Amino acid sequence: MTLWLYLHFPMLQLDALYSAKEDEAIVIVEAKKNAIVQLNKSASGHGIKLGMGLGTASSLCCNLKVHCYQNDTEKEKLLEIAHWLYIITSDITFFQPNGILLRVSNMLTLHNGLDNYWQAVKEHLTPLKIHFNYATAYSPLAAQLLSQSAFNQITDNEKKLLKCIEQHNLTKTTLSIKTIEKLNRIGVNNLKALLDIPIAEIAKRFDISLVNYVGRLTGKFQHPLEYYIPPIQFKRCLELLCDIENVQWLERPIALLLNKLESFLTLRDKVSHEIIITLHQRDAANVELIISSAQGDNKAQKWLKLSALTLESIKIVAPVHSITLYASRVVAKHITEVDLFSGYQANTSPLELLSILQAKLGKEAIKGLTLTEDARPELTSQFCEPLTSLKKLTADHKLRPSLLLPMPEPLIDKVSVVQGPERIATGWWDGQPIVRDYFIARCKKGRWLWIFRDQKKAWFLHGAFS
Amino acid sequence: MNEIIELLQRKNLVWHATGKKPIKDVTPSGYSELDEKLQGGFPKVGVVEVRTPIGIGELRLLLPNITQQAQNRITVFIQPPGFINAEHMHNQGLDLNNILIIYPTSTKEGLWASEQCLKSGACSSVLFWCQSLEVHQVRRFQAAAELGSCLQFLIKGEQTNSLSIPVSLSLQLSPHPYGIEVSIPKRRGGWPLPEFTLDMSLHWPALSLKKPSSNILLFPTAKAI
Numbered sequence: 001m002t003l004w005l006y007l008h009f010p011m012l013q014l015d016a017l018y019s020a021k022e023d024e025a026i027v028i029v030e031a032k033k034n035a036i037v038q039l040n041k042s043a044s045g046h047g048i049k050l051g052m053g054l055g056t057a058s059s060l061c062c063n064l065k066v067h068c069y070q071n072d073t074e075k076e077k078l079l080e081i082a083h084w085l086y087i088i089t090s091d092i093t094f095f096q097p098n099g100i101l102l103r104v105s106n107m108l109t110l111h112n113g114l115d116n117y118w119q120a121v122k123e124h125l126t127p128l129k130i131h132f133n134y135a136t137a138y139s140p141l142a143a144q145l146l147s148q149s150a151f152n153q154i155t156d157n158e159k160k161l162l163k164c165i166e167q168h169n170l171t172k173t174t175l176s177i178k179t180i181e182k183l184n185r186i187g188v189n190n191l192k193a194l195l196d197i198p199i200a201e202i203a204k205r206f207d208i209s210l211v212n213y214v215g216r217l218t219g220k221f222q223h224p225l226e227y228y229i230p231p232i233q234f235k236r237c238l239e240l241l242c243d244i245e246n247v248q249w250l251e252r253p254i255a256l257l258l259n260k261l262e263s264f265l266t267l268r269d270k271v272s273h274e275i276i277i278t279l280h281q282r283d284a285a286n287v288e289l290i291i292s293s294a295q296g297d298n299k300a301q302k303w304l305k306l307s308a309l310t311l312e313s314i315k316i317v318a319p320v321h322s323i324t325l326y327a328s329r330v331v332a333k334h335i336t337e338v339d340l341f342s343g344y345q346a347n348t349s350p351l352e353l354l355s356i357l358q359a360k361l362g363k364e365a366i367k368g369l370t371l372t373e374d375a376r377p378e379l380t381s382q383f384c385e386p387l388t389s390l391k392k393l394t395a396d397h398k399l400r401p402s403l404l405l406p407m408p409e410p411l412i413d414k415v416s417v418v419q420g421p422e423r424i425a426t427g428w429w430d431g432q433p434i435v436r437d438y439f440i441a442r443c444k445k446g447r448w449l450w451i452f453r454d455q456k457k458a459w460f461l462h463g464a465f466s
Numbered sequence: 467m468n469e470i471i472e473l474l475q476r477k478n479l480v481w482h483a484t485g486k487k488p489i490k491d492v493t494p495s496g497y498s499e500l501d502e503k504l505q506g507g508f509p510k511v512g513v514v515e516v517r518t519p520i521g522i523g524e525l526r527l528l529l530p531n532i533t534q535q536a537q538n539r540i541t542v543f544i545q546p547p548g549f550i551n552a553e554h555m556h557n558q559g560l561d562l563n564n565i566l567i568i569y570p571t572s573t574k575e576g577l578w579a580s581e582q583c584l585k586s587g588a589c590s591s592v593l594f595w596c597q598s599l600e601v602h603q604v605r606r607f608q609a610a611a612e613l614g615s616c617l618q619f620l621i622k623g624e625q626t627n628s629l630s631i632p633v634s635l636s637l638q639l640s641p642h643p644y645g646i647e648v649s650i651p652k653r654r655g656g657w658p659l660p661e662f663t664l665d666m667s668l669h670w671p672a673l674s675l676k677k678p679s680s681n682i683l684l685f686p687t688a689k690a691i
Contacts, residue, residue, distance in 0.1 A: 348588050350588040352588075354566070357582060360579075361570060361575055367566070367569070368567070369552045369567060370562060371562060380552065383567070386566050387540075387563065399672050403548040403551065404551045405548050406549060418673075446642070447519065447522055463548070466521045466526070
């Protein structure tokens with residue numbers, strides 16, 4: 001039989017919240033039932049218990065932080081946990097909204113025994129800082145049942161497990177209330193009594209769902225499960241307990257997310273070229289920061305430095321209530337080779353420098369230079385993505401100015417022509433024809449200018465031989 | 467005591483006004499005349515101030531040195547007055563893939579970008595077109611340049627700034643029909659030099675006026691009354 005491990009997260013939404021202060025009493029309330037579903041240590045210290053109404057709770061503790069229960073948050077967090085666990089164990093199934101089932105049997109060879117396997121899982125879960133209950137059993141439903149009642153034991157002893165399961169009251173199971181009532185009427189109150197009845201007998205008297213339940217609980221029936229397959233991309237959301245209005249204070253929660261990114265990338269030996277940080281503002285549009293690293297980085301420290309530079313130049317209009325980090329371009333790590341004996345050892349690579357500059361000044365402020373084969377002077381020399389390898393062109397050694405004006409300007413100064421004309425007549429094929437006679441001229445102030453005369457005999461200044 | 471002085475001398479930190487030529491870490495400028503005056507050329511590392519009007523050939527003066535120093539490192543142009551022409555740079559032998567042009571939106575950003583480039587170690591030369599700079603800013607540049615072993619050219623307008631800033635070398639350029647008129651108001655480890663003419667007609671025949679040949683005498687012409 002297959003052994004299963006069920007992880008039950010009793011306060012998942014609470015664990016997912018980012019809290020700056022430790023000693024605040026926080027509760028999560030399900031609005032429909034008006035019942036407290038999750039509470040932290042400090043809240044229980046005040047005497048608040050699960051299932052209490054909000055009124056009772058707030059009368060017990062005056063500065064109680066109340067959050068509404070959100071299914072989506074737990075779902076996302078669960079996904080995150082599964083993603084994180086996937087490195088250790090292969091078959092993961094979700095039990096919404098707060099459970100994860102792991103198939104243990106096929107991982108035992110790899111981890112060399114159940115104890116080692118559990119050790120690995122436990123240690124892997126520790127950095128996430130979430131509370132969980134756990135239990136192993138020989139069927140998914142049994143593992144769920146034991147885990148939800150905080151069994152917290154790892155064992156493969158079949159008899160012991162069966163004994164523990166049998167002690168449970170029917171109300172703890174996932175059976176519908178109607179079925180439980182029916183069973184109670186015939187004197188079946190706990191699982192031991194239910195399991196004592198042969199399945200054939202149950203099938204005679206009850207509907208198929210109970211038969212299925214019993215079959216699955218004992219592991220006699222197959223339990224159809226859908227296993228989790230992780231996506232390659234990295235996307236994490238961090239909800240802030242308190243809204244943050246100061247941009248500088250955002251750095252620490254962002255650092256948390258970046259640390260997660262680092263472990264994600266390091267484990268896969270990848271680097272990210274671009275991350276997108278979305279700041280969700282309360283009652284205002286989201287602010288999206290696109291931070292790119294031309295070299296590609298996996299270190300949280302480097303990303304933090306780049307994000308800090310970008311954060312300097314943004315403004316938020318409303319308080320930020322959550323932050324999403326998305327690694328948009330993840331590629332395999334590329335190793336830059338540095339020759340030990342080449343003498344010069346740069347501590348920053350060109351691409352790293354480029355990322356730093358782009359993060360602070362914006363992408364538009366940094367330009368590269370490229371040469372095209374167009375004969376129009378304004379098109380021959382063009383800006384491009386900086387530091388990209390382009391094909392090598394042969395020099396044709398035409399005398400050209402080193403500085404060009406963005407647009408030719410009418411010539412105002414008095415100049416004397418030194419050399420020329422050089423006629424450039426081209427571009428008739430794409431609707432931007434030019435027919436110009438270029439001259440090299442020297443103005444009275446001694447500047448060497450590149451001027452041209454168009455067909456209407458008007459004179460223009462186009463550059464300087466600086 | 468003597469040992470310390472010797473050490474300082476060896477590190478070229480003590481300058482004798484009367485002494486012999488100091489052996490400096492310099493790189494040739496590409497113009498032998500200028501190299502002679504500067505005892506070897508531009509400093510390898512540091513800040514060079516160039517006061518010049520735009521368009522008289524100041525870049526043409528600096529480019530041979532920049533090209534020679536590039537060696538797969540980046541050349542950065544910050545806040546140039548106009549577009550840098552790729553064709554000219556390519557013809558001068560500069561690798562276009564290793565050029566960065568930065569157009570900062572404010573002076574503060576320009577200063578920041580300049581310092582980052584200098585201290586990165588990824589750049590060989592940083593050309594920064596700027597107006598006046600303060601002493602502490604230049605000090606920071608100097609320190610950053612040493613950290614990244616990089617040479618910075620501060621290209622400034624011609625207005626005479628009486629305030630002395632701590633640069634390694636200061637050049638004052640003015641136009642001349644055959645090239646550039648250069649004077650050196652300040653240099654580390656040497657006296658200031660008076661104005662001299664740097665003949666560029668060999669390097670740039672098309673960009674210098676024709677010299678009257680020595681074997682031709684101008685025919686005396688009647689002056690207009």
